[in-house]
Each structure stands twice: as structure tokens, then as C-alpha cells.
Amino acid sequence: MTGVIKLMLDFGYALALSKAKSKARGATEEKAQIVRWRNIYGVTLIPWSLEYDFLLRRSPVYLRLTKESYESYYRKFFRVNGEASTVTTPSDEHFYRSITNTGNSFYLRPTDRAGVEHMNMAQLMNVELFPGYFFEVRGLEINHNTKEILIITRHNRRIGKGDPSYEQAKIHAMTCVSYFNVGIGHSWVHFQLPCVVSALVFNAVPRDSVLYRIMSVHTRFTMRINHQALRIRRTSNNQDKWSKRLNPFQAFAMTGNTFVENNQARTVDFYKLDGEFSAPPRLNPELPYHRFVGAYYQAIRQFIEDLGDRLELDLVDQLFTALDQYIPASLAAFDRKDLLAAFIWQVSVLHSSDHHTYYKLFRNYSCPMLRHRLEDGEPIQPAAMFDPLNVAKFENFTDVFVKFSYEEKFPNNLAHLTYGFTDPDLQAIEGRFCAELKAVEAKLEQEGLALVPLTQMAQSICF
Numbered sequence: 001m002t003g004v005i006k007l008m009l010d011f012g013y014a015l016a017l018s019k020a021k022s023k024a025r026g027a028t029e030e031k032a033q034i035v036r037w038r039n040i041y042g043v044t045l046i047p048w049s050l051e052y053d054f055l056l057r058r059s060p061v062y063l064r065l066t067k068e069s070y071e072s073y074y075r076k077f078f079r080v081n082g083e084a085s086t087v088t089t090p091s092d093e094h095f096y097r098s099i100t101n102t103g104n105s106f107y108l109r110p111t112d113r114a115g116v117e118h119m120n121m122a123q124l125m126n127v128e129l130f131p132g133y134f135f136e137v138r139g140l141e142i143n144h145n146t147k148e149i150l151i152i153t154r155h156n157r158r159i160g161k162g163d164p165s166y167e168q169a170k171i172h173a174m175t176c177v178s179y180f181n182v183g184i185g186h187s188w189v190h191f192q193l194p195c196v197v198s199a200l201v202f203n204a205v206p207r208d209s210v211l212y213r214i215m216s217v218h219t220r221f222t223m224r225i226n227h228q229a230l231r232i233r234r235t236s237n238n239q240d241k242w243s244k245r246l247n248p249f250q251a252f253a254m255t256g257n258t259f260v261e262n263n264q265a266r267t268v269d270f271y272k273l274d275g276e277f278s279a280p281p282r283l284n285p286e287l288p289y290h291r292f293v294g295a296y297y298q299a300i301r302q303f304i305e306d307l308g309d310r311l312e313l314d315l316v317d318q319l320f321t322a323l324d325q326y327i328p329a330s331l332a333a334f335d336r337k338d339l340l341a342a343f344i345w346q347v348s349v350l351h352s353s354d355h356h357t358y359y360k361l362f363r364n365y366s367c368p369m370l371r372h373r374l375e376d377g378e379p380i381q382p383a384a385m386f387d388p389l390n391v392a393k394f395e396n397f398t399d400v401f402v403k404f405s406y407e408e409k410f411p412n413n414l415a416h417l418t419y420g421f422t423d424p425d426l427q428a429i430e431g432r433f434c435a436e437l438k439a440v441e442a443k444l445e446q447e448g449l450a451l452v453p454l455t456q457m458a459q460s461i462c463f
């Protein structure tokens with residue numbers, strides 16, 4: 001209860017502060033100011049109307065979930081009913097899917113052996129953790145022929161199935177991947193491009209255009225949620241002190257600055273000139289996750305095509321030309337319709353699919369705060385490797401910030417997508433697009449690729 005009151009006071013304070021800062025710095029409330037902060041572009045002062053939209057239509061879901069998390073955490077903290085959280089050792093099949101059926105699959109690189117790919121997590125070896133916590137796995141070798149994974153340790157020991165340390169190493173690997181995904185791998189999906197496009201749409205695209213109708217849906221809440229993730233940092237601003245054990249969310253054994261530094265390093269890398277950004281996105285049809293998200297890209301691209309000359313291509317061009325001063329990746333090289341489709345796909349289908357698959361495959365099988373060294377041949381149960389309160393924090397973190405939740409009153413998912421067109425032709429095009437999204441979902445289900453339901457895909461980056 002105290003937590004809820006504190007949260008409400010925090011919200012009131014943040015509201016007042018945000019408004020006062022906007023006025024003090026002379027920001028007009030009608031414009032989002034794009035600023036460079038720690039090498040990436042984003043928006044630090046959220047225009048009042050967007051703040052209001054977020055607090056009214058997005059915050060209620062967080063208030064409900066936060067209250068539930070406080071209650072569940074303090075039951076565990078005071079050992080009410082003997083409840084304690086622990087981690088389950090994943091099966092080999094689960095371990096394999098945690099890479100091939102999630103956003104981690106974007107980090108697989110071919111080796112010189114057919115059907116064998118490598119996932120490099122060497123960046124983890126330099127992440128500064130609090131004393132007594134460990135990241136021990138620097139890479140994985142995925143064999144698609146046998147569906148087995150070889151675990152490569154910090155000191156380059158290779159641990160495969162049959163090794164006495166294998167089960168223990170699997171928990172270490174899941175732990176490392178669970179941080180790698182959230183703290184590094186997923187960051188480009190979230191930051192810089194989505195924020196800058198959201199700001200440019202809000203600032204410069206005429207409100208009565210078809211482009212605005214579409215993009216306002218797919219950029220809604222984005223500047224606000226990214227500001228929260230990078231700068232307010234309710235979940236990542238951890239410290240190595242006892243009082244932080246009272247916080248039910250902070251599930252990473254590092255400071256907020258360390259968390260942000262690693263996130264941003266990857267974002268900058270992804271969007272650099274001749275980097276990895278591409279429209280259409282570069283996908284590998286051999287990988288289940290890529291086949292899944294790729295099917296939706298085709299539907300979105302067709303929708304853009306179907307809009308024909310109703311879509312103001314001059315405005316699309318202006319929007320992406322204005323991006324050039326913020327995003328080094330050479331956007332001029334890409335077809336404007338491809339770029340628009342890739343953006344919508346990234347912030348809706350891909351963003352939510354990264355979250356949902358992570359939630360399903362990591363929530364009960366990992367915890368980024370591991371208090372155990374990987375030791376030779378030692379059979380050990382996960383319960384002895386983690387502090388149960390740290391596991392509870394990770395459960396809360398994933399329940400509130402990884403799983404997509406929405407209020408019934410504000411169902412902002414792709415199953416309820418609408419652009420609010422009044423023109424009958426545009427309504428018909430929208431109707432065909434929404435029907436196609438559902439047809440894609442049905443087809444993927446038939447193929448055994450039902451990775452994420454449409455109800456679990458948010459229309460924009462808002463969590």
C-alpha cells in the first residue's frame with residue numbers, strides 16, 4: 001500500500017516537474033525537442049499533450065501491475081505462506097528455442113561449418129557487475145542439424161551436452177542471454193530511430209494527412225516510454241546496497257549508468273552508416289523467428305502499397321529526409337515505401353514479438369542476478385545459484401515491463417488496430433489490412449509458428 005502511495009506521489013511530482021521544466025526552458029508544448037544525450041538522439045522533454053495522453057491512457061495499466069508486484073514481492077520478502085521464487089533448468093529443446101524463436105536469433109552469425117552458427121556475447125565480459133555476481137558465458141555455438149548448443153565460457157572452455165557441467169552451464173548461459181537480450185540485443189528496436197521519427201511526426205506532419213493518421217498510431221507513447229526507460233530508470237537504476245532489496249523490480253546487478261551505456265553502445269552501432277539497418281529488414285528464412293516476423297512485414301508493405309496516391313509520398317519523403325541529420329544510416333538508399341513499412345513493422349510486430357518470446361522463454365528459466373561461479377563438474381540445483389528475492393525481482397520486471405499488458409478500455413494492440421479514417425475508400429483499405437493481419441496469424445498457426453498472438457502485439461513502442 002505504501003508503495004502505491006509513493007508511486008502516486010512520484011507521478012504527481014514527475015508531472016509537475018515536467019511541466020515546470022518545459023516552461024523554464026522555453027519549450028513550446030506543441031513541439032518535441034530532439035536532443036543528443038549520451039550519443040543517441042531522443043526526446044527528454046515530453047510535450048504536455050503527450051504526457052497527458054500517457055498518464056491518462058497508458059499509466060493505469062502500470063499502476064495496476066505495480067500494485068500487484070509490490071504485494072507479491074513483499075509476501076516473498078516476509079516469507080508469507082513460505083513462498084519463494086526459483087529458476088527452472090530448461091530442457092535442451094527449450095534452450096535451443098530460446099535462441100532460434102526469439103530476438104536473439106538476430107545475433108546468430110554463420111561459422112565455417114554447415115548448419116552451425118555462433119552467437120557472440122563477448123560484450124558481457126566487460127559489463128561491470130556488483131561484487132558477487134557473475135556473467136560467465138561469452139558465446140554460444142548453435143548446431144541446427146542436431147539442435148544442440150555448445151556453451152563457450154569466459155575462459156573459452158567449451159561445454160556441450162554430456163559434459164558433467166552442462167546442466168549448470170545451461171543456467172549460466174540462460175542468465176547471460178537474458179541480460180544480453182534486454183540490455184544490449186533489443187536496444188536498437190527501441191531507441192533512437194523510433195524516438196526521432198515519433199518527434200518528427202508530432203512536430204512536422206500535418207494533422208489532416210493520411211501519413212499522420214497512420215504514424216500517430218504507431219508512434220504513440222514512444223517518446224514517453226523511452227524517456228522513462230533511459231532517464232527515469234525505475235527498473236534499471238540499481239545500487240549495491242541493502243536498501244535496494246526493498247525495490248521489487250531492479251533485476252540487474254549493475255548501476256543504471258552501466259545499463260544505459262551498454263544499451264546505447266549497441267543502438268549507436270546498429271544505426272551507424274553502412275551498419276545493420278535495412279529496409280526491407282534483412283531476415284533469414286531458415287530461422288523460425290525471422291519467418292514469423294517476416295510474414296507480417298509483407299502484410300504491412302502491401303498495406304502501404306494499397307494506399308496508392310492517398311498516401312502523401314512527398315510528406316513521407318520529407319519525414320525521412322529530416323531524419324538524415326539524426327540517423328547516420330544512409331536512409332536515402334532505401335525506397336520510401338519500404339522504409340515506412342519497415343518502421344511500422346519494427347515498432348509494432350518486431351518490438352512486441354521480441355518482448356513476448358522473451359517473456360515466454362526466459363521468465364521462469366533465468367535471472368540476470370546470478371550469485372554463482374561456473375565450476376567444473378559440479379552438479380548444482382538452480383535454487384542454490386540465485387537469491388530467491390532476486391528471482392522474484394526478475395519475475396516482477398518481466399510481468400510489468402516485458403509482457404505487454406493493456407486496459408480493456410484502451411486495447412492498443414494489433415488485433416484492435418484502427419486508424420480512424422472517415423473516408424470510405426480508406427476505411428476499406430484499412431479493413432483489408434486488418435483482415436490480412438488476422439489471415440497471417442491463422443496461416444502461421446497452421447504452420448506451427450504461433451509465436452505471438454496479435455492481441456500481444458502493441459501498435460507502438462509503449463512498454
Ligand SMILES: [Fe+2]
Nearest residue numbers: 190351355463
Ligand atoms: Fe522493448
